[in-house]
Amino acid sequence: MTAIITSIILVAVIGIAILFSYMNRRKKVQQKLSLLNDYANKQGFKISESEIIKNNIIGIDTQTKIVFLMNTKKNTKETIDLQKVQRSGIEEKGRSVNVSGGSQRVVDTMSLTFYMKESEKGKISFEFYNEQDGDFQLSGEHEFLEKWSAKINALIAGMKS
Numbered sequence: 001m002t003a004i005i006t007s008i009i010l011v012a013v014i015g016i017a018i019l020f021s022y023m024n025r026r027k028k029v030q031q032k033l034s035l036l037n038d039y040a041n042k043q044g045f046k047i048s049e050s051e052i053i054k055n056n057i058i059g060i061d062t063q064t065k066i067v068f069l070m071n072t073k074k075n076t077k078e079t080i081d082l083q084k085v086q087r088s089g090i091e092e093k094g095r096s097v098n099v100s101g102g103s104q105r106v107v108d109t110m111s112l113t114f115y116m117k118e119s120e121k122g123k124i125s126f127e128f129y130n131e132q133d134g135d136f137q138l139s140g141e142h143e144f145l146e147k148w149s150a151k152i153n154a155l156i157a158g159m160k161s
Contacts, residue, residue, distance in 0.1 A: 045066050058112070058148055080114050088152040107131070110131070128144070
């Protein structure tokens with residue numbers, strides 16, 4: 001009988017700890033999204049779609065075709081007007097390292113890059129992964145950037161037609 005009561009109490013304590021952890025994580029996500037929304041609102045825009053990966057937040061105002069990027073760890077922000085962008089893409093910088101049986105490519109940095117219509121403006125890159133910052137392993141950044149690059153390119157294509 002004592003073992004059953006102890007088990008019930010243990011399960012309840014673990015359940016409460018998991019619930020608090022989830023609520024804390026959810027609160028941090030809301031705080032980060034609030035930072036991006038505030039940043040956009042101060043410029044007179046409204047974010048209609050946004051997403052977070054690690055310390056990076058991306059959002060877009062689909063009405064005005066403005067993309068907002070923010071890194072909460074480095075406190076960097078970028079606003080991109082898609083009417084001035086030819087296309088977006090993923091830019092990876094890396095190196096080859098020797099491993100047993102050959103070589104392997106290691107990604108050092110990964111950015112979402114906006115190629116501007118005016119060639120003298122070149123490109124604008126916003127870094128989402130940097131091994132130097134202590135990110136020793138990619139965890140979904142490539143897929144995240146592929147998804148957002150495709151969304152952005154679809155919006156740009158829609159403006160051309």
